[in-house]
Amino acid sequence: MGADGERGARRAPARALAYGALGVVLLAGCASMPDSGDLSGVDSTPQQDTQVRVFAMPPQEDAQPVEIVSGFLEALTSDDPTYSTARQYLTGQASKTWDPTLSTTVLANGPGTEPVHSGGRDNSDDQSFTLTGARVARVDSQQAYSPDSGSYDAPVHLTKDKKTQQWRIDRLPQGVVMGKTDFQRNYMSVNKYYFAVGAAAGTPTAVADPVYVRRRVDPMTQMVRSLLNGPTNWLNQVVRTSFPTGTALQKGVAALAPDDQNKLTVPLNKSAARVGPTKCNEMAAQLLFTLQNVTPALDEVELRSGGKQLCSLNEDHAVAARGSVNAPGYVYFIEGKSRLVRIAADNTGTKADPVPGPLGENDKELRSVAVSRDEHSAAAVSADGRNLYVASLESGDSLGTPVLVSHGKSDKDRLTTPSWDPQGDLWVADRDPDDPRLLVLQRGKGEPLSVKIPALDGRIEDVKVAADGVRVALVVAKGTQRSLIIGRIERGSEGDKPTISVLEPRSITPDLEDITAMSWAGDSRLVVVGREQGGVQTLLYVQVDGSTPEGPAPAALSGVKEITATDSDLLPLVAYSEDGIVRLQSGAQWQKVVTDGMAPVYPG
Incomplete structure (x- = not known):
């Protein structure tokens, strides 16, 4: 669903967003890679049914460096929420320092890999590769997309564990990298909403702030967290949020989903506990506008904190305006x-x-x-x-x-x-x-x-x-x-x-x-x-x-x-x-x- 979707179709039955109910596809990873030789590129994974969760294969026993690099890159395109399979291709220390949420680099095609020949012995315990490609876009740590251009090259270094004698990646670029096809399969654009500052008195004007989230990794909860984290840097100067500073989901909340009445209950931490009814309704409107991009059938949002209801808002209550206040005559x-x-x-x-x-x-x-x-x-x-x-x-x-x-x-x-x-x-x-x-x-x-x-x-x-x-x-x-x-x-x-x-x-x-x-x-x-x-x-x-x-x-x-x-x-x-x-x-x-x-x- 695009960030602007078909607004007029919002009341139609929603296309189901699957959270793994229909099956699992395993990416072949390194299983199909040769035992030796140079890698010219990792092909983008073919488009999959959007209702199918895609997971990667862990590294095979005695996999060679080229297979480890290929398997890791494939794992980056899976639907693993925490990239746990991708981390199996890394050393323990590299897994601790690698942060996949810092950025997503989008290339025209899947990243190519070129071996770096050091002139050392063939049986040395370390090898290096360079990831290459043509940059087309970047998604930053705030999930904001921006077009990009130019060449991409990033070093990847592997070492052989002295105890297990298995190759693992010990140095790699932060964030993730993938081809455009995989990006389109894995991510979707969703508008989150804030309010224009300096607007005339009256009904607040909602402003769309598009971000990219992983399509099949609980996008609803992702969007709630993103909304609470605040607007992206480019828009921050001209919009405001009604959520008090420090507001977050209540500790222990792992996933959010509407009930069978299309109502979503959002438990917030104590930072939101003392908010007044006007601000609370504006908070609920921000959530409702945002989450109807993910689940068009959503009708109502209820906010709670400390076990108590703060407010409840359905779409029939116009506490904020989205788009033109007056429909064109x-x-x-x-x-x-x-x-x-x-x-x-x-x-x-x-x-x-x-x-x-x-x-x-x-x-x-x-x-x-x-x-x-x-x-x-x-x-x-x-x-x-x-x-x-x-x-x-x-x-x-x-x-x-x-x-x-x-x-x-x-x-x-x-x-x-x-x-x-x-x-x-x-x-x-x-x-x-x-x-x-x-x-x-x-x-x-x-x-x-x-x-x-x-x-x-x-x-x-x-x-x-x-x-x-x-x-x-x-x-x-x-x-x-x-x-x-x-x-x-x-x-x-x-x-x-x-x-x-x-x-x-x-x-x-x-x-x-x-x-x-x-x-x-x-x-x-x-x-x-x-x-x-x-x-x-x-x-x-x-x-x-x-x-x-x-x-x-x-x-x-x-x-x-x-x-x-x-x-x-x-x-x-x-x-x-x-x-x-x-x-x-x-x-x-x-x-x-x-x-x-x-x-x-x-x-x-």
Whole structure:
């Protein structure tokens, strides 16, 4: 299950997560390895049924060094919760110092092994190998995923035990290493949830923090521990948790599972014993949001400490908001190059109606629009990219004067498509080469704030703020390359003036060199239109950490210029392509809506 899963399907019966009930598969390990010779690589284990637990073989008697290394690498890809079989390939001291939880290095293929020839005697009591491969990703000790690149090489040293005369590994890299296929079989992405700091008063806004956990090693308990440990470093500055400092599972709790009423009881230590009802309900909401990624049928969470109930929360009680507070009422687009029209978001028809207000009666040519999340206002950029207008989506006067004017010399050097954040502020980038800026107009008016982006390398071509208000997606051009960047939004003040910064921007599409369009499509997921080097245009989903979520990519569509999506899988993707405005319902094919239309947007 991907971290953004099918939200609309959460109430459907869950796919069973097996904890070993259906069988055990033993990895062949070193049993199939030759007695001598060099190792060129350890093939990734074939994909197994996700309901089957996979365990490794322990080392055979008198196994040779090449067999020990191969068996150890195979054991790393098993479902052994504590890597007890893998430790049998190590000396006692190496087993004590080796920590497999520090990191997971993901390689394009299974790790290769190259012997290191020392020039010593053939019957020496120590041998060395180098693990090699091409890095594609890394999962750190907080279980946070990040794309990676470059070559991998790590030394492994073996020694022969003087008493048993058995070869064992005595020096090895910390963490685990495996090929991409094994990683996809062993791990799954799950969102854990915290709350945005600095949000407006009212219902807290939940923010998804995706992590990778081992798929068949009690993922529910793994996720509870991960949630209690706090947010990942990248997100930590802009989110908070309602769990008191030091909160952990009660001592002795080994595994958690819902009862037959789909209720999960979580026993916590004494750090949570004195929490008040409001905080307790927020804690329960964090758990409920998080664990419904693992078990969609989960209905209720009860928190206990010291044998007493602290609170109980079911999904019908909205103590926090996940994603957009308001479900989109309409999808909007420009008809006839000037008039803003809309179709009900859940309407499968093709008849569009003009919006109320001046943009529905407009005669100025437009390039792009953005509709506020409450659908009360809209921003529009003129066809030449020079002027930004903001108008009410209610009956009113003329479009009026622009709230922002770009002085770029060509239409490609002027304003991007704008984007509204959950606070009701309007974001837009001015691409003027003489004064490139990312700007925010508070409530869509007044003097724009210039956003600080100290580490950005390139020019912003597109801006989309997430529904959580703490992340922004940017298409950034440098030379001929256009990359998708995710940045963290931090708000502050200097004296009596508010400040906004976008910090630690990171690329999440390293394999794509030309991003054509993108849109948020879930709590931690985006839909992207891009092109690989020398390849054709493709549509795909990508996580905010740069990983690829499970499940199918959107159906292929040629000539895509713009795309928009919502947090809900129940509402269609809508795109502007060479065929006009088209939409894609989940599990269906692209359907033409209108030919004479452009710039489709959902609110946001």
